[in-house]
Amino acid sequence: MTDYLQTQERILELRHQINHHNRLYYVLDAPKISDEEYDALLRELQKLENEFPSLVTPDSPAQRVGAEPLKTFGIVKHRKPLLSLANAFCKEELREWHKRITKLLPGEKISFVCEHKMDGLAVALTYENGVLTTGATRGNGDEGENITNNLRTIRSLPLTALGNFPQRFEVRGEVFLPKTNFDKLNRERERDGLPIFANPRNAAAGSVRQLDSKVTARRPLDIFIYALGWAENDQLPDSHWEMLEQVKSWSLKLNPNNRLVDTLDAVEQYYDEWVEKRDNLPYEADGIVVKLNDLSQQERLGAASREPRWAIAFKFPAHQATTQLKDIGISVGRTGTLNPYAILEPVFVGGVVIKQASLHNEDDIRRKDIRIGDTVVLQRAGDVIPQVISPVLEKRKANSLVFSIEDKLRGSDGASHCPVCNERIVRTEGEAMYYCPNAACPAQLAEKLEHFVSKQGMDIRGLGERLAVVFMAEGLVKDVADLYDLKPEQLALREGMGEKSGYNIVVAIERSRTRPLSNIIFALGIRHVGGETAAILAREFGSLKLLSEA
Numbered sequence: 001m002t003d004y005l006q007t008q009e010r011i012l013e014l015r016h017q018i019n020h021h022n023r024l025y026y027v028l029d030a031p032k033i034s035d036e037e038y039d040a041l042l043r044e045l046q047k048l049e050n051e052f053p054s055l056v057t058p059d060s061p062a063q064r065v066g067a068e069p070l071k072t073f074g075i076v077k078h079r080k081p082l083l084s085l086a087n088a089f090c091k092e093e094l095r096e097w098h099k100r101i102t103k104l105l106p107g108e109k110i111s112f113v114c115e116h117k118m119d120g121l122a123v124a125l126t127y128e129n130g131v132l133t134t135g136a137t138r139g140n141g142d143e144g145e146n147i148t149n150n151l152r153t154i155r156s157l158p159l160t161a162l163g164n165f166p167q168r169f170e171v172r173g174e175v176f177l178p179k180t181n182f183d184k185l186n187r188e189r190e191r192d193g194l195p196i197f198a199n200p201r202n203a204a205a206g207s208v209r210q211l212d213s214k215v216t217a218r219r220p221l222d223i224f225i226y227a228l229g230w231a232e233n234d235q236l237p238d239s240h241w242e243m244l245e246q247v248k249s250w251s252l253k254l255n256p257n258n259r260l261v262d263t264l265d266a267v268e269q270y271y272d273e274w275v276e277k278r279d280n281l282p283y284e285a286d287g288i289v290v291k292l293n294d295l296s297q298q299e300r301l302g303a304a305s306r307e308p309r310w311a312i313a314f315k316f317p318a319h320q321a322t323t324q325l326k327d328i329g330i331s332v333g334r335t336g337t338l339n340p341y342a343i344l345e346p347v348f349v350g351g352v353v354i355k356q357a358s359l360h361n362e363d364d365i366r367r368k369d370i371r372i373g374d375t376v377v378l379q380r381a382g383d384v385i386p387q388v389i390s391p392v393l394e395k396r397k398a399n400s401l402v403f404s405i406e407d408k409l410r411g412s413d414g415a416s417h418c419p420v421c422n423e424r425i426v427r428t429e430g431e432a433m434y435y436c437p438n439a440a441c442p443a444q445l446a447e448k449l450e451h452f453v454s455k456q457g458m459d460i461r462g463l464g465e466r467l468a469v470v471f472m473a474e475g476l477v478k479d480v481a482d483l484y485d486l487k488p489e490q491l492a493l494r495e496g497m498g499e500k501s502g503y504n505i506v507v508a509i510e511r512s513r514t515r516p517l518s519n520i521i522f523a524l525g526i527r528h529v530g531g532e533t534a535a536i537l538a539r540e541f542g543s544l545k546l547l548s549e550a
C-alpha cells in the first residue's frame with residue numbers, strides 16, 4: 001500500500017513538473033530544461049501510469065500521446081452556438097460595416113480588437129473545475145463532433161487551467177498547423193505516395209478529425225484561443241480585450257499579434273501592416289478579424305442570419321501572379337506514378353520566386369484546360385504550395401494543343417514510354433494516374449532506395465539518402481536487398497571514403513535489421529502505405545510473416 005501511495009505522490013509531482021515545463025515551452029516559449037530531461041519525466045510518468053492504471057486521470061500529460069482509436073466521433077451540442085463571420089473583401093466593405101455599427105450605437109465611444117484570421121479549424125473547449133473535459137469542432141454551429149482525445153494531444157493546450165478560473169467555462173480557439181510543420185508533413189506525404197494537403201487548414205482539419213488520436217499526436221498542431229464562449233461566473237470583465245487577458249491568466253494561449261485599437265483608421269493600419277508582413281508569420285492567416293471590444297455593445301447588436309453584427313472578417317488578397325507555362329514536365333515517383341508538373345517562367349508570388357508548380361494529374365489539367373505555352377494564373381494556395389489555377393484564354397496562342405500525358409511521352413513507335421526507362425506506360429481503369437510498370441525503372445529504384453534508408457524507414461546512419469543513390473549510380477547496388485551484401489572493402493575503394501567510414505556504413509546497414517516492424521513496413525514503400533498506416537499494420541499484424549499472409 002505504501003508503494004501505491006508513494007507512486008501516487010510521485011505521479012502528482014511528475015504531472016505538476018511536466019505541466020509546468022509544457023507551459024514554459026509551448027505557451028511562454030521559454031523552456032528551462034532540455035528536451036531529453038523533459039522526455040525522461042514524461043517516460044517515467046507513462047511507466048507509472050501503465051503500472052497503476054487506476055491512477056490515470058484524463059488531465060494527465062501522459063494521456064497526450066493519444067487514446068485508443070474510436071469507431072466514430074460522438075456529438076457535442078454547443079451550449080451557445082458558434083457563429084460564422086461576415087466577410088469584407090475590400091476597405092470599402094470594411095467602412096460600410098463600420099458605418100452600420102456606428103449608426104446602431106449613436107454617440108457611443110467604440111473600440112475594436114483586431115486579430116489574425118487563422119487558416120485553421122475552429123473548436124470549442126469546455127473546462128470543468130479547471131480540467132479540460134470536452135473539445136468539439138464547430139460543426140454546423142449548434143452541434144459539433146467530439147474530438148476531445150485528439151485535442152488533448154496539442155501541447156500548447158493546457159489540460160488543466162491555472163489561476164482563478166470559473167467552475168465551468170468554454171473557450172473557443174483555432175487549431176492550426178504551423179507553416180514549417182505543414183511543409184514537412186506534405187513532403188513526407190509526397191514521399192509516401194499519399195495525397196498532399198492543399199493548405200494548412202485541410203491539414204489541421206484532417207489531423208484533428210483522425211479516429212486514431214495517436215495519429216493526431218504525431219502532427220505538431222498548435223492553438224490560439226480567441227474568445228470565451230461562456231462561463232459560470234458573474235465576475236467577468238466587460239470588454240473582449242480584458243476577457244482575453246483573463247483567459248490568458250488561466251494559462252490558455254492567445255495570438256501575440258492581437259491589438260486593441262480605437263479608430264477605423266487604426267484597424268486599416270493593422271490590416272495594411274499584416275498584408276505586408278504575413279509571409280513572415282509562422283502560421284497561415286487569410287485575413288484579419290475585427291471585433292467590437294465592448295461586450296454590452298456586442299450584446300445589443302446581436303446577430304443577423306447567424307453572423308454577429310459586431311464582428312467582421314477582412315480577407316487578405318490572394319497571392320496570385322500570371323506567368324508563362326513553358327512546358328509540362330513528367331517526373332516518376334517511387335511507386336511508378338507519372339506526375340505532371342508545370343515548368344514556369346520564374347515569377348514572384350507572395351515574396352517567393354516560383355519556377356515550378358504542381359499540376360496534380362492529367363484529368364485536372366484538362367478540366368482546367370491548361371496548355372503548354374499558355375499564360376497562366378498562379379496562386380499559392382493557403383499561401384504555401386504554388387498551383388496553376390487557370391489559363392488566361394485571351395492570351396492563348398492559336399496553335400496550342402490539349403495536353404495529354406500519352407502524347408507528351410509518345411515515341412516514334414506510336415506508343416507512350418516512361419521518360420526515364422522507356423517502358424510502355426499504363427493507366428489503371430478508373431484511376432487518374434499513369435504508371436511506369438517497370439519495377440526496375442532507375443527513377444523508381446532511386447526513389448525506393450532513398451525512401452528505404454530514410455530516417456522514418458530503416459534509418460541507416462552514415463549512408464544517407466544521397467549516398468544511397470550515388471551507390472546505385474556507381475553500380476554498387478541495384479536494389480534495396482543489395483545493400484545488405486555490401487562489404488567494407490568495396491566501399492573503401494571509393495574515392496573519398498576511408499576504410500573506417502566504409503566499415504561504419506556496413507555496420508549501420510547490418511544494425512538496421514533490428515528496426516521495429518512498423519519502420520520496416522514503411523521502408524518497403526508499398527503504394528498508399530505511409531508512416532501512419534505502417535504503424536497501424538504493424539500493430540494489427542505483429543510480424544512481417546502474418547502481414548504477408550493477410
Ligand SMILES: [Zn+2]
Pocket residue numbers: 332418419420421422423436438441442443
Ligand atoms: Zn520507368
